[in-house]
Amino acid sequence: MGKNIKVVPRHGREFKDRLYLPAIYNGMKITFKHLIDNVADSNAVDTLEYPEEQPTDITERYRGLHRLTHRDDDTMACVACFMCATACPSNCIFIEATERNDGKDEKMPSRFAIDTLECVFCGYCVEACPCDAIRMDTGIFSLIGNSREDFVLERDQLLKHKGVFGEENSRARK
Amino acid sequence: MKSIDIIVDGQIYSATKGSLLIDLLIKNDLKVPYFCYHEALGADGNCRMCMVEIEGQKRPQIACDTLIKDNMIVKTKGEMIDGVHRDVLELELVNHPVDCPVCDQAGECKLQDFYMDYGLYDSKIDVAEKVKHEKHIDLGSSVMLDQERCVLCARCTRFTSNITKTHELGIIGRGDHARVSTMPGKKLDNPYAMNVVDLCPVGALTSKDFRFAQRVWFLTSTPSICQGCAKGCNIYVDHNKLKYKDEKIYRFRPRRNDEVNGHFICDEGRLSYKSLQEERQEFMEIDGREATLGEVLGRYDTLLKSSENIVILADANLYIEELEKIISYADSIGAKLYTPMESYVDEEFGDDWLRSSMRASNAKGVEMLSIADKIPDEKISLLIDFNHPDAKSIEAEHTISMRTHSDSGKSDIVLPLASYLQSSGKIINEDGIEQFSDRVLECSEPVATVSEWISILSRADIGGEV
Known part of the structure; x- marks a missing residue:
């Protein structure tokens, strides 16, 4: 056995565990506590009246809708290297590259589209990006459209999305 | 030449005495890194990457300039020689801009490969401190130059001075300022110029035509034969099918064949992939209108029955x-078969290397099958054309054309024909070398190959259902 393997004793073999009754008792205690609380005061119910009420517990690690970041001078950070498209497990990133003439870089995407209907929101594109040009920190969790095409987000739309955790620009492409 | 045995990494190999050690290493797939050596250009010994340890020699030697001698014992790996490779590579990368995300060479770049194999050190130099040169210079002939990415292996300059003998490229400046350039105001201008793109081991010379079109790791390479002229140069066809789109060819690259084209192809052949995909005939037509197969077969039967001289x-x-x-x-329909060769001759195109003035790739094959050349001057009632360029100018009462590309020629029936990459078979080049070319792309309905059209039409001929 390798030295990095730790043997953990199996739980649930004791007499008390095998009776099941103490566990059922503990479970029902919690259930009835919530039932009494909720009946006594309906405002304490732990649900949201969505969409009037919006969630407040979205953290920095939450993978929301994608966005393309900007450089400090507000131009696009993406250089169309196709790393995100290569890493993408659902092949839903469509990039067409073109020449960039503003002296910032040589290459940029003329089209950068994400088919959010095919996207599995795994975040591999964010990890693969060498330019910190694509992020999922928009906090946007819902997208509404009338046709399939509405869910294919194009470059300019992705550039309009804002980051909600204070970091707006790319940290790799200044 | 005497054949002798030498030992490389503990294995015995037989080699020709006096031949280059690096050739033996390459031939036997022994891993040796190199930039400047190329089998077509010979040894230059400037990159110093191909160092090997030779027993009895004080210092490591470059394999590309070492001749094989009796009782040679060579080591291509080991702690010492790996260290040498790493140090030489680090020197090559001192001023490299490391802009792989925007570099078209990424994925087929020797610097990247060797860094993964031998490098893996942490860079001691900040990108901001690196010596700056000019980037994205248009050299002419669809070649882009990035002086910063260059490792000064001089393959491109040796190609223009030793092979095309046009001498456009040279290395100017010394030390950190050395860079590849043309003479002021001059452009890279010769019919084989784009070969320097393949020769360049890094991203310094890239093709303007392929620029940003695709990342190379998405491409599938299929071997084929170029049909631009009767030379029959061996090529790789790099193609890819994007999601929701048809399969597309992105570039042709030369494929080594010492009997035919060596390592190179001409620029016109290289760029001929474009015309293969543009303005294709995609539908069946009757009298200029799109038609179904049933209508085509009906019309074909009537035309065939009413015609005498086919x-x-x-x-x-x-x-x-x-x-x-x-x-x-x-034979089966009692028609006479001709292949007029005159319109294939293009004296301006030919040269004494890889460009032949005979632009038909299978001219020798036509000759071998003794297909008649000249059409006798008589009234033709039905002309059945298999993509011959002369078809438009020949007078006939009725015409059935099978075309790869749509053109304005009037025809009773037009059938879409597969291009040579969508079909497979043998061709005989002008030197009598028979080569097989496999199917690269699939045909999309109703495009079909010659054989398929003949079997479709023949079944209609005997009144069968299709």
């Missing part, structure tokens, strides 16, 4: 197998 024209770019099919088809 003439078939066959393109001299078709494969031997296809020409044989056409010959037996002509």
Whole structure:
């Protein structure tokens, strides 16, 4: 056995565990506590009246809708290297590259589209990006459209999305 | 030449005495890194990457300039020699801009490969401190130069001075300021210029035509034969099918064949992939209108029955197998078969290297099958054309054309024909070398190959259902 393997004793073999009754008792205690609380005061119910009420517990690690970041001078950070498209497990990133003439870089995407209907929101594109040009920190969790095409987000739309955790620009492409 | 045995990494190999050590290493797939050596250009010994340890020698030696001698014992790996490789590579990368995300060479770049194999050190130099040169210079002939990415291996300059003998490229400046350049105001201008893109081991010379079109790791390479002229140069066809789109060819690259084209192809052949995909005939037509197969077969039957003097024209770019099919088809319907060769001759195109003035790739095959050249001057009631360029100018009462590309020529029936990459068969080049070319791309309905059209039409001929 390798030295990095730790043997953990199996739980649930004791007499008390095998009776099941103490566990059922503990479970029902919690259930009835919530039932009494909720009946006594309906405002304490732990649900949201969505969409009037919006969630407040979205953290920095939450993978929301994608966005393309900007450089400090507000131009696009993406250089169309196709790393995100290569890493993408659902092949839903469509990039067409073109020449960039503003002296910032040589290459940029003329089209950068994400088919959010095919996207599995795994975040591999964010990890693969060498330019910190694509992020999922928009906090946007819902997208509404009338046709399939509405869910294919194009470059300019992705550039309009804002980051909600204070970091707006790319940290790799200044 | 005497054959002798030498030991490389503990293995015995037989080699020709006096031949280059690096050739033996490459031939036997022994891993040796190199930039400047190229089998077509010979040894230059400037990159110093191909260092090997030779027993009895004080210092490591470059394999590309070492001649094989008796009782040689060579080591290509080991702690010492790996350290040498790493240090030489680090020196090559001192001023490299490391802009792989925007570099088209990424994925087929020797610097990247060797860094993963031998490098893996942490860079001691900040990108901001690196010596700056000019980037994205248009050299002419669809070649882009990035002086910063260059490792000064001089393959491109040796190509223009030793092989094309046009001397456009040179290395100017010294030390950190050395860079590849043309003379002021001069452009890279010769019919083989784009070969420097393949020769360049890094991203310094890239193709303007392929620029940003695709990342190379998405491409599939399939071996094939270029049909731009009767030389029959061996090529790789790099193609890819994007999601929701048709399969597309992105570039042709030369494929080594010492009997035919060596390591190179001409620029016109290299860029001929474009015309293969543009303005293709994609539908069946009757009298200029799109038609169904049923209508086509009906019209074909009436035309065939009412015609007496039937003439078939066959393109001299078709494969031997296809020409044989056409010959037996002509026999079965009692038609005469011709392949006029005059319009294939282009004296301006030919040269003494890889460009032949005979632009039909299978001219020798047509000759071998003894297909008649000249059409006699008589009234033609039905002309069945298999993509021959002369078809438009030949007078006939009725015409059935099988075309790869749409053109304005008037025709009773037009059938879409597969291009040579969508079919397979043998061609014989102008030197009599027979080469097989496999199917690269699939045909999309209703495009079909010559053989397929003949079997479709022949079934209609005997009144069968299709």
